[in-house]
Amino acid sequence: MASDLLKAYCKELKLGNVPRVYDQFEFQDRHQYLTAVLGAELEMRRQNRIKRLLKKASFINLKTLEDFDFQTVTVPESTSVAALTDLLFLEKKQNVLMLGAVGTGKTHLATALGVKACLQGTSVRFFRAVDLANTLLEKHKNDTLARYMRELRRCELLILDEVGFVPLHRDGAELFFNVIADCYERRSVIVTSNLEFGQWTSVFGDTRLTAALVDRLVHHAHILAFTGESYRLRRALAGTGQNKLELTTA
Ligand SMILES: Nc1ncnc2c1ncn2[C@@H]1O[C@H](COP(=O)(O)OP(=O)(O)OP(=O)(O)O)[C@@H](O)[C@H]1O
Numbered sequence: 001m002a003s004d005l006l007k008a009y010c011k012e013l014k015l016g017n018v019p020r021v022y023d024q025f026e027f028q029d030r031h032q033y034l035t036a037v038l039g040a041e042l043e044m045r046r047q048n049r050i051k052r053l054l055k056k057a058s059f060i061n062l063k064t065l066e067d068f069d070f071q072t073v074t075v076p077e078s079t080s081v082a083a084l085t086d087l088l089f090l091e092k093k094q095n096v097l098m099l100g101a102v103g104t105g106k107t108h109l110a111t112a113l114g115v116k117a118c119l120q121g122t123s124v125r126f127f128r129a130v131d132l133a134n135t136l137l138e139k140h141k142n143d144t145l146a147r148y149m150r151e152l153r154r155c156e157l158l159i160l161d162e163v164g165f166v167p168l169h170r171d172g173a174e175l176f177f178n179v180i181a182d183c184y185e186r187r188s189v190i191v192t193s194n195l196e197f198g199q200w201t202s203v204f205g206d207t208r209l210t211a212a213l214v215d216r217l218v219h220h221a222h223i224l225a226f227t228g229e230s231y232r233l234r235r236a237l238a239g240t241g242q243n244k245l246e247l248t249t250a
């Protein structure tokens with residue numbers, strides 16, 4: 001049991017874990033013992049920081065690179081699977097754009113790269129595009145946008161998922177553009193979309209704004225094409241003898 005004095009010293013020195021772990025180490029000599037106790041304190045801090053980063057990132061589902069199959073992803077010559085999964089794009093403040101049909105693993109890979117970045121101590125924020133646009137609109141209305149933009153600037157990797165499913169409100173699209181422009185050459189952005197760039201005007205409305213946004217995103221970017229069939233559909237149809245779902249409109 002740690003004495004009150006030891007607890008007080010540790011508290012003042014912000015060594016909160018030491019009173020909990022100091023008696024779990026064998027004492028061989030002073031140097032070895034102190035190193036072990038301080039090492040445990042550091043490791044605990046590292047783990048707590050990772051937990052905080054993962055929470056702050058707000059991933060919708062946690063996914064890992066270990067269970068991602070790259071077979072149906074076309075990786076451009078500018079990078080490689082190894083360079084991507086080693087997160088080299090982060091150091092260079094490059095972007096990763098993931099384009100492809102529904103259910104082909106874009107969100108999985110974007111999340112898994114984000115989770116790995118958190119495990120390495122990088123601050124990450126994950127948003128569905130429409131959610132970010134709505135949040136920006138709300139902050140704008142409440143006069144708290146400047147503060148929110150400062151908060152976003154503190155992250156080193158911004159993940160914007162599902163650009164394309166839902167058209168953005170005009171003001172929301174402008175605010176969204178400001179976020180992208182703010183990241184340009186300062187921090188990495190991962191974007192996933194089921195639309196090719198040529199169709200992005202349908203999301204952002206304005207042709208000039210869309211062109212300026214795409215221009216900033218693709219400069220210093222690796223563009224990955226997800227070419228497979230929907231994993232969801234394949235799983236749902238497994239064992240049914242079908243390999244396609246015919247969708248009809250009433
Ligand atoms: N290449 C893959 N390796 C392992 N799992 C995959 C792969 N692709 C997809 N999955 C799994 O299939 C499901 C759908 O994938 P995901 O949500 O990433 O697709 P998506 O491309 O983001 O689709 P959408 O465009 O509809 O958002 C997830 O459960 C995911 O883990």
Ligand SMILES: [Mg+2]
Nearest residue numbers: 106107161162
């Ligand atoms: Mg997705």
